[in-house]
Structures are given as structure tokens and as C-alpha cells.
Amino acid sequence: MSHCINPLWPCALTGAVSALSGFKGLAVVIHGSSGCYYYPATLLHRDLHSTFLVEQEVVFGTGERLIEVIEAIRPEYQKIAVVNSCVPSVMGEDIKTILEGFDVIVIESPGFMGDFEAGYHAAVRALPVRLHDELPGVNIEGINLIDPFANGNQREAERFLDLMSIDRGGISFCNDVFHNLDNVPGYFLSVNPDLSVGRGKNFGSLLGIEAITSVIRKIADAIESADPGPAEDEIRTVEERLFRASDKYLKRYDPPSVAVFSTYSYCTFAADTLKRYLDADIVYCGSRNPPPPDDLRVKKITSLPEVEGVVCSQSPDLVLGSSFEQSVAKDAAFVGLTPPIRGEVRLLSRPLAGTEGVLGLMEAVLNACMDRKKWHP
């Protein structure tokens, strides 16, 4: 790795903690210093535990302290997950052996291992998931508690499954009850493919109208009791509304030039949606996590000065991203797409997934672009 100014994305430890803390009944212990604990705790607003290591433990071994913390909290939980941070990881202690006899999951997720997604996936792989193909229902995957759209995405996916008359037997990765992992149906539906569980049969994602249409077809083919009618009707209505609002905008204004900065799936969703309805000129698509090598539209971007360079060189009308992008967006209109989104009050559970997600994105984009035109005609 090389130096980087203002790295834009959290580390693997935060990703692992984000995934695990979504399961009620599962205690999450961050095995590291208070600094490693503080950031995920601030972002996630969940009960997290930590060994809060100090010097003598680094010198004489961290095992005793780890056991002390686990002994103290285990009466309150069904299971305990220990997430290992940088320093105990390089100390070479065998945490699994130290914790022999304890019913714990150990996740190696030190910050130097990689970024948020690497930790999230490591944690999900370590979960004791018991798949039962015969169980009814569809699981929802891709819920990420640091994502401001997490609640909205989950609700929208649940509404979508209700609309298709699918049994509510699935569970949500990662925002559910831990003991539900014992009975997981074999079908999965994603609200963010970057955070795929990698198990069972996946119907695809709810990001964008085309993706939703494909999901409806696949579910109808696979599940006999599914009713695609209401969902297909909704797609038609939503598309009409989207085209009407976009046409009205385009009668008065040129399509916006847009720079999008987010994780890969959100990036491509936003870029495709803006292209489809506004014929937007997507001048840049920058992804926090590595894009697939065959998708040349999207580039990995890791630091704030790089973002600033793109904004300066491309002068987009609209920037989609996080508060970091907003800080360098200059006169461009801005719409929040990526965590963190700060400096504004957000009370509603807005989705990006599902038809409501597409409507929400387009509503925010049209309002932001029109507001900008009013102030910068």
C-alpha cells in the first residue's frame, strides 16, 4: 500500500463489527485499544464491547484480559464474537486456542488486512448459518448498519416481498436476531450486492428498475406461490412518474453532468438511473471498494484529494457522494449517497433499493439540480 491523504473508507475491523453487531443476541468484542472501539461505536450506535487493551497486556499477553471480558458478558448473550484488531493480530497470539472452551466466534479482521468490505465478508463467512432449502421465505442481504439507507432498504425489501406474496420466513443480513441463523431459507435477495453473503440461490438486487424487473421474473419462476402482478403494476406506475418528472426537468434544462462517488453497486445504480431518466452525462464514477476488472466505467478512488481533483477537472453540475465529497463539491449540486452523510437532519428511513429507492434518488437529484439552477442560473 502507499500513502494516502484523507482515506475515504473505514477499515476491515469496522466492516466486521458492522456486520456482527446487526445480530441481536450476539455480543461483539473488539479485541484492541479504546481507539479501535470508539469509531465503530460512534458510527453504529449499538452495544459493543472491547478489551480496551493497555500496555502490560501487549507486553505480557492479552489472553487473560480477553477471558476476563468474555466471562463478564457471556451471561447476557447467546453467543460472543471476538473481532481481532491490528496489534493483537501481529503479536501472534493464538486467540482460538486461548478461547478454547468458550462458545465464541473469532474473526481476524485487523485494519491492515483491508477495507470495510473485506471485514464485513470475513465476519459473514464466520457466522454459523444453517441453510434449509425447504424453508419458505427469501432472505435479504446487503444491510450495512453504517449505511444511512440501511433501514429504508430493509423495509423496502420487506415491502417488496409482501407485494409478491412471499412468506416472511427469511432473515436479514445483517440486521436480525442471532438465533434465526439456525433456520435460514435457501433464497436470497440483495439490496447491496457489494455485501453479498455468498450462500444459497441469489435472485439479484433491488437497485434500479431493470434489476427489480429481473428479480420479479426470477422469483416468479422459482417460487410457485409468488404473485408478480402487483409488483409489475407498481413498476409501470413508478416508471411513468419518473419519466414525467424527468421530462418536465428536461423541457427547461440540459441533462446534468454528474460525478458519482460511492461503493461499486451504489455507484452503478445511481449512474444507470440518472442516465436512463435524465440522459445525464456521467463524467466520473468513483468506487470506494474495488470495482470488477471488466467494468471500465468505474475507477477505484481512495482519497479526498483525488475526489477534489475530479471535481476541479470535470466541473460536474451534480456530485453524488458523502459529506467528504460535499466538502469539495464547490458550486455543484449535491446529493448524499454514501456514508457518512452529515450536516443535515435525517429522520426518515430513506431507501435506495426498490421502487421507493429509485423514486427517492430521482426526487433528491431533481430537487438539488433545480435548486442549483435557481441560485446559479
Place this chain on the structure above:
Amino acid sequence: MNLNPLPSTISRNGGCTLTGALAVTTSVRDSITIIHGPDGCSHHNFSLLHATLLDNDCMTVPRVMSSGLGEHEVIFGGEKALLNAIHRAAEEQPGIIFVLSTCITDTIGDDVAGICGHAGVPVSLIPGSGFLGGNFETGFSNALMALSDTIRTSTGPPLPGSREKNGLVNLIGEKNLEYEVEQNFAEIKRLLSLLDMRVHVRFVHKSSVNELGTLPDGSLNIIREPSLTHVGDYLQKLFGIPYVNSFPVGMTGTLLFIGETAKKAGISEEEPVQKERESQQQMLDEFSDLAGKRVSLPLLPGSPGYREICEVMDAAGLMVETGGIDLPVPIPFPVGTAGISRMLHGWRRVLS
């Protein structure tokens, strides 16, 4: 490598040393801070600072560079990565480069001091490793001390003889992340104006390296709070500047602050203290409607701020009784008379 002795009473959850250090270094306007560690350490900290600064209406993202340690550097050493980062930072010709070590670099044994000392450009090294070095407060204090050393290196030792009483006051260790930092600054400015004194250098709050370099021209330092007394001692040792060891808290505390500041500046205290006493009475008159209201004491005897709260309640005519209404007490305790006035507004809202 452990550059900080471990206090026996160390708090396990006192926050990250890096965050404390960054609260100082990112407030030096023309500086670059390098965190020698994995990208995650830099992201976490500048993101937290960004959130806090937005609360203070500061839209600028603090500039923090990461040396970007990955698995390779953790195994084979990160010194080369640090040197690269320093050279990259130097290309931007900042007024100063800060390097903060982290838990992982101290654990793997990188010779951070050696690299900083031979980088070919001036670098200020701040010990920042979390559990090896302490907590938020330690990082904050480490940064102030390191910056003091840098200034001393560039200015040389103080001239012999007594310092000129020029009315210039340095503020040491303002809490850059606290919500009312500018209000507290304004209150200190107001109190100093009663003594015909003025703020010279804010050490450190949105200051440039050149401004900080004039710190030795001040004739008095005012320390933000007693926990930073050792920084006051250190600055006195380096530059011979006497200090007052806290911003004023409480009504009597504010009068004592004026008295002590006046004394150390060689000014008569009587008139300014009397003026402030009258201001305090005027302020209390505005809250005369609170008199007689039944309240309960929100703090236990002996806890920080207890004496000051009792004094304000007594002065405002509030009746402390069991079962009275609980009143909120800001943490940290408000600064000066203006701070007490804001607290009383909050109490009026609760009591009305």
C-alpha cells in the same frame, strides 16, 4: 517503543491518542499531519473530527495523510512507507509536518524517531500509539508539548531578565472540538479587555505556523484547564512565560481569574474585579424570575463543578429541596459569567 510511561490510573476507554493529537495538529492551518499506520486509523480519526467540526460550522475536512501500512509493511517494516509519506508531504511545502505514530507501528518496532530525524525536512514527531501511549488527553497534551519544542527550536532560548509586561496573552490548549469553543474564547477576550490585555496566540486554534512562532512574545499564558498544568509548566520552562492554570469557572472563580491575571500582569485588580462583580449582578437580575423555584442538586458533593453550581443556585435564589426539578449541568462547566448566563437560560426553559 513506548514514549509515554503508563500512568497507573490509566483509563481503558479514554478515547484514542491519535484523535487527541489531531485535535491540535489539524488546527495548525498550514500543516500536514501524517498518521503512520493503516489507512483505517486515518479514516476513523479524520472522519470523527469532520463530524465534530461540522457541529462547529466548519465545512473544511481536516487534511490527514496516512502512510498506508498494509500486511507487507506490518511484516517487513513500515519505515520506508513513512519516509515516502514525509517526502510526499514535503512536496506541498507545508509550514510544518507532524508525524503521529500508532499502536501498530510502535508494536512492530518501526524507528519512527530515526526516520523523522533523518527525513531531510523538519518534522515534529508526536507519540500517538493508543494503548501504548494513553488516551485522548495524552494525545492532546503530547501534541502541545511537541509543538512547543518545535517553536523553541526555531526561536532559541528566552533572553535573560524579566519579561516585558506587554499585555499580550496566549491561550493554551483550547478544546477545539467542544461545541462552544468560540463562545469561550469571546468570554476570555471580554474579561481580558477589562484589564486592557488582549489575546496574542491561540495555541492552538486555527493558527498558522508563523503565528505560533510568535508565542514567546506573549507575557502571560492562560491554560484551558488544570489537567494541562504540565503544559503550562513546560512553556514556562522553555520561554519563561508565567501562566494562569485555568479558564474561569463559576462566579467567584471568574472574579478570582481576573484577580490572578491582573496580579501576574502587574496590573491593579480592584477596578476590573468590581466591574465584573457589577456585570454578574446585572446578569442575575435578568433571571430574577427563577427565585424561589424548587430544584434538586444535579451533582454530588465533591464532584467537579459542585461548588460552582451551589453558588449559582444560591445567587439566583433557587430553593434546593428533595423532589425539586433536576437541572442540567453542562460538561465541561461553562466558562466565565457569559457561560453561567447561557446555563441559566437553559435552566429557565426547564423550570418554566
